[in-house]
Structure formats: C-alpha cells, structure tokens
C-alpha cells in the first residue's frame with residue numbers, strides 16, 4: 001500500500017492518463033482517480049465511440065453506393081449490432097489502458113507505479129483528496145495533483161434532458177433503435193458529425209438546427225458552405241437562421257417549434273432531439289475552495305504555460321490539463337497538456353506548447369481537416385495573405401477513387417517569404433495528410449522550399465503540391481482553364 005503518492009491525477013481521460021503515464025517515466029508513484037468511464041470522453045461517449053460509429057456509417061454509405069459498377073443486395077443495418085460494435089471498440093481501448101495500469105501496479109513495479117481508484121474525487125486539503133464511491137470513502141495524499149476532470153455536454157436552458165427522447169452526446173449509446181426522425185440542436189463539429197453519421201445510415205430523417213446562415217460559423221464561408229452542401233446532399237434538412245423556441249413532449253413524439261430570423265415560425269415533429277451546443281468544464285464539487293482557486297467566469301481553471309495553476313493560488317504542486325483548462329477541447333490538446341504537466345513535475349518540460357498550429361479533424365462526408373490559420377483569423381489580425389484553392393477533381397488519385405468531392409485550400413503570407421500559414425482540406429485521406437502541412441507550418445517553411453519536395457504519384461497530397469504551385473503560377477493545370485476548380489485570392493488590410 002502506498003500512503004502518499006508522488007502524483008494523484010483526477011480523471012482518466014486523455015489528459016489524466018497521459019499525465020499519469022509520463023509521470024511513470026520519471027519513476028513516480030501515481031494514482032489515477034476516475035468517477036465514471038476509464039478513458040473519459042476520449043473513449044466512451046466521445047472521441048472513440050463517435051469515430052467508431054462514424055467509420056461504420058461511412059462503410060455503410062460506401063456499400064450503399066450504386067454508381068460505380070457494383071451494388072450490394074439487401075443491405076440493412078441493425079442499431080443494436082452497431083452499438084455492440086461501438087462498445088466493443090471502446091472496451092478494447094479500456095482494456096489496453098487497464099493492462100498498462102496492471103503491468104505497472106505498485107505490487108509489481110518498484111521504480112514508479114500506476115494505481116487506479118474508482119470514485120468521485122474532491123480536495124480535502126491542498127495535499128489530499130477524498131474519494132467517494134457507493135461502497136467507501138477514503139483519503140488519498142499526494143505531493144502533486146493534476147486536475148483532468150474534463151467536460152460534459154452543455155444543457156439547453158428550459159429543456160430537460162430525459163436520456164430517452166431528449167438527449168446529449170452522452171445518450172447516443174442509450175438509444176434503443178435508429179430514431180425515425182431526429183432534431184440535432186447545434187451545428188458545431190459534434191452536431192455536424194452526428195448529422196453525418198445518422199444520415200449515412202439512411203434510417204433517420206435528420207434535422208439540423210443552425211442559428212446562423214452557415215454551419216461551423218468560425219470556419220471560412222467557403223468551408224462552411226461546402227460542409228452545408230454535403231450534409232444536404234446526404235439528406236440532412238438544415239434549418240438555417242432558426243432558433244428553438246419550444247419542445248412539447250407527447251407520449252410517442254416531440255413537437256418542436258422553430259423561430260426563423262425573418263419572423264416566420266415552423267412546427268415539426270421528431271422522435272428524438274439531440275442537444276449539441278458545446279461542453280462545459282467539470283469544476284464543480286471538486287473542493288477547489290480548499291485550494292483557494294478562482295476559476296474563470298466560464299468555469300475553466302486558469303493555468304500558466306506549463307499547466308501549473310495560476311500564481312495567485314500559491315499552490316505550485318497543483319496542475320490542470322485538458323478540457324477543464326478552457327483551451328480548445330481536443331483529444332490531442334488534452335494529451336499534450338497532461339504530458340507537459342507530468343514533465344514539469346518530473347523534471348523540466350521538454351518543449352513549450354504552441355497552440356497556434358493545432359490540427360483539427362471534422363468527421364463529415366467527406367472528412368475535413370484544418371491546421372493553422374484560416375482567412376477569418378488572418379483578417380482579424382490584419383495579416384496580409386494569399387489563399388489558393390485546388391479542387392480534388394483535378395487530382396488523379398481522387399479521380400481513380402471516383403471520389404473527387406474535396407479540395408485543398410492553403411494560405412501563405414503575402415510577402416517575399418510566402419510562409420505557409422494554414423490549410424483546410426476536404427476529401428478522402430484529408431485527416432492523414434494534414435500533419436505534413438502542420439510540419440511545414442511548424443518549421444516556418446516558405447513556398448519555395450516546399451516546392452522542392454517530390455510528392456508520390458498517384459496520391460491525394462499531390463493536390464497540396466499543385467495548390468502551392470498555383471500561387472507562383474507554376475502549376476501543371478491553370479486557373480484560366482479551370483476557373484471553378486482552381487482559384488487564388490489576395491487579401492491586404494485596408
């Protein structure tokens with residue numbers, strides 16, 4: 001039994017688990033405390049389960065295609081089997097995590113160890129937490145703490161989540177069957193992902209509620225319009241400029257009243273409403289008052305660059321990582337922050353985090369990937385740029401795949417250097433090749449340097465090469481010949 005750990009990590013999501021494992025690398029004795037699912041939203045009711053469901057739905061959509069010379073007879077899908085497959089994927093990962101925890105359990109491992117306690121953690125003193133579950137309450141002491149309690153779905157005011165007809169992303173796997181009709185409230189990434197998944201399976205009439213003119217309001221208009229158009233082509237009914245006024249529950253359906261910006265209202269009937277309007281940090285009932293922490297007005301925990309809590313708490317042995325910190329809510333960000341906190345505890349951080357070059361993947365049909373700046377960001381910062389757009393319709397590999405719906409859009413600085421500032425890509429494999437552009441941005445590479453690289457043929461990333469060549473008018477295919485498929489714009493501050 002260890003009576004004082006070197007580190008207690010509260011939460012076993014990507015932030016907590018990575019902090020625990022990196023601390024083990026430094027020979028520390030670590031206890032992970034988890035209230036619910038091992039792996040947090042990184043695994044269950046979140047990144048892994050939604051991506052498994054997405055992959056299954058994409059396979060189904062491919063099997064349902066009839067425009068490429070073959071067709072599958074009697075294609076059908078069973079929601080319960082889909083659910084079983086999704087849960088099997090989540091468990092596979094959870095058992096890998098557990099295997100690692102058991103491999104380094106204190107009984108076996110002398111140089112550093114991993115333990116896990118299930119229950120709700122709450123600070124009792126600045127150096128101890130109380131862990132409470134159905135059977136017991138115990139106090140655990142540690143020299144250091146990482147708060148990695150993540151986030152939960154934001155609820156819609158005046159709308160009671162009942163877990164059956166009115167659900168959040170946490171309730172998807174509790175559905176008993178494909179809803180015949182579903183309203184998704186919120187057109188951010190999670191809302192659009194579930195709209196893609198349910199429309200791919202083609203068993204559900206999907207309504208997507210979008211408060212503005214375009215889904216994904218923070219993305220450039222051309223990217224948002226592309227995503228909107230694809231959702232509509234997939235059968236999703238998007239209610240642009242509409243807000244939810246009221247949902248009336250009937251025994252067998254929901255009656256939904258929508259108000260549109262132009263003044264008219266519409267009443268529709270659905271079976272399930274999915275609330276996807278963002279996530280709020282889990283900072284309540286954690287006993288943060290025992291640390292004297294002032295949380296931000298949106299509930300997030302303020303941290304410094306190395307993830308230690310902000311100076312004025314005086315507790316430099318307490319760190320926070322992941323969704324709870326208010327940085328972009330992504331698996332990779334949580335994992336990096338968790339690792340950084342452990343590196344700081346164990347020794348010195350290996351390198352500082354640079355949040356400006358994060359890659360984001362959006363699991364739509366087709367997938368969309370983003371890295372670095374977009375046009376809106378550069379215009380806000382008054383940074384002059386050139387934006388080049390190159391359609392996958394001109395990329396041989398996409399033509400061979402019979403899958404040309406996609407593009408590459410690259411932004412470079414509008415100066416002599418022509419540094420790569422950002423990219424948005426859509427289409428097959430976009431999620432795989434975005435990393436190559438992240439490297440280019442990270443290394444501050446200029447257009448001229450990048451153009452020396454050989455791209456293998458036939459490959460989807462050849463679109464990147466041609467897109468970049470377009471900027472210096474060296475492309476094989478010219479914008480004059482394909483004005484719809486290749487274009488360039490230049491932006492200068494007034």
Ligand SMILES: Cc1cc2nc3c(=O)[nH]c(=O)nc-3n(C[C@H](O)[C@H](O)[C@H](O)COP(=O)(O)OP(=O)(O)OC[C@H]3O[C@@H](n4cnc5c(N)ncnc54)[C@H](O)[C@@H]3O)c2cc1C
Nearest residue numbers: 011013014015035040041042047121150322323329330331
């Ligand atoms: C539907 C969905 C899809 C997503 N898809 C992607 C994606 O494709 N790519 C991507 O990068 N990101 C995705 N995300 C976001 C990603 O899952 C989160 O950013 C990431 O999981 C955050 O990690 P975390 O460790 O901060 O918190 P979490 O993963 O939320 O883990 C926190 C853990 O802390 C536990 N906990 C909370 N309070 C306590 C307490 N007091 N005591 C003990 N334990 C506690 C919780 O039970 C939870 O297990 C998705 C999220 C959702 C909801």
